[in-house]
Amino acid sequence: MVKAADRAKRPARTSVWLEEKATARGGGGGRRSDQPSGLDRDRITETTVRLLDAEGLAKFSMRRLAAELNVTAMSVYWYVDTKDDLLELALDAVFGELDLPEADSESDPDTKADWRDQLRELAAEYRKLLVRHAWVSPLVGTFLNIGPNSMRFSLTVQRAVKNTGLPPHEQMGALSAVFQFVYGFGTIEGHFVQRCASAGMTQDAYFQQAMGTVKAEPRFAEMVESSAELMDARGGDTVEEMRERDFRIALDLMVAGIEAMLARTRS
């Protein structure tokens, strides 16, 4: 076992997953805490995820993590090269939480779901992930995201899009439409949920207060009005209900859009 990738003249890497030695220090064996301090990559990654969930990306630091693990800040550097590498590990780890259909369901026609259900299911799972771990969104943008769990998700999505029967050159556009939408939606939603939680308010209370503050400013009152109409029309009593409705309608729109493209192709 070699110290994390020979620091001296480390080559520019784009991802943890492309390390020279992929021996996954302490990650593979199943056994844990051979080490004096009980440290290994898995435990470090788990703790990282827990801290990110609890305190957010901005407050996360190697020193804070080390304290949580009861070691010096520098001990962690035996297992990961940089903070970014660690974040990449954490990112892929939570992609492992996704509840994905079996890979070989393709061969079994009985369990082969309709592409509409598949897309809706994957969208719902991805959305929940982004909301549960609000720190995932900024990281998805910044890393290559080729860890095993992220890959599994990507491939599942690709299979679902293939099942639509769209011509190949349109598949990537459709994939983008659906999952970039979910990414954007989940990002905003996750952030809002986070803000409410750390303000110790319900989502409705926070929403009402924010609306109130903005309306109180005379120079904004006018601008808010137009939005208010839209709000009222959305129906649903709680913020959550409105959001569920919006999400469902947007997904229905995409499904309808795909169907329209299919109809065009066939004619």
Add this chain to the structure above:
Amino acid sequence: MVKAADRAKRPARTSVWLEEKATARGGGGGRRSDQPSGLDRDRITETTVRLLDAEGLAKFSMRRLAAELNVTAMSVYWYVDTKDDLLELALDAVFGELDLPEADSESDPDTKADWRDQLRELAAEYRKLLVRHAWVSPLVGTFLNIGPNSMRFSLTVQRAVKNTGLPPHEQMGALSAVFQFVYGFGTIEGHFVQRCASAGMTQDAYFQQAMGTVKAEPRFAEMVESSAELMDARGGDTVEEMRERDFRIALDLMVAGIEAMLARTRS
């Protein structure tokens, strides 16, 4: 003029735009550099945008900014309360770059464009903004975004969605579908463009290299294969061409989806 919102017992604010005194220190008068150092909010904001463009959000710091302005780090704090406030100002500033249709075009039926063209135009503008300023994406998620320019954009988008003729309770879902998609798409695209630039490579070269590296790893070769099919099928010779095609197809999909919903409503 009062020092930035009375630091001592500053109340928890959610946005720069909700300051007690909205006298926009140094921002309003048109004249600049009454101050000994020539500092004012506008100049600070401009320099911030320039630095964020050139070096990215991660490298931006109050000290780096101060150096660029030839003042002490602390001088800036006379004009803005916190780093976050400054970022919020920068964010709204670049929303001012958007080329939006006249607000009163609604009343003039001759210049009133089709909602399809309006949505496509707004989507294209928003996408360009996210790519031109890659740091915008993470900030859109984290701030309330109620500055005058952001507001103007939101209202323009709302008007366009209204023009579809969708029933009010479906308008927000449609709005989300289109613009959360653009947000996701522009985020990924902007990041990729940034990476290529800072690696000093063309987009195609960077793409080829990334593909090559990943393929070289035996445990990824299999996973990449499925993606490769999709790539080849997309057609277009350059990365940029593929991306344009994907974007156009995705937007076509949404427009078709909205039309399908309209047809459903009318029947």
Add this chain to the structure above:
DNA sequence: ACCTGAACACCGTTCAAGT
């Protein structure tokens, strides 16, 4: 093989002091 302490070059922000 694994872990530590001290050190370097940074942060955002406060505070008292200058002009």
Add this chain to the structure above:
DNA sequence: ACCTGAACACCGTTCAAGT
């Protein structure tokens, strides 16, 4: 009214040294 210097409580990371 505007700007500065010193200071506080942090960062990520390196390096030489411990066991």
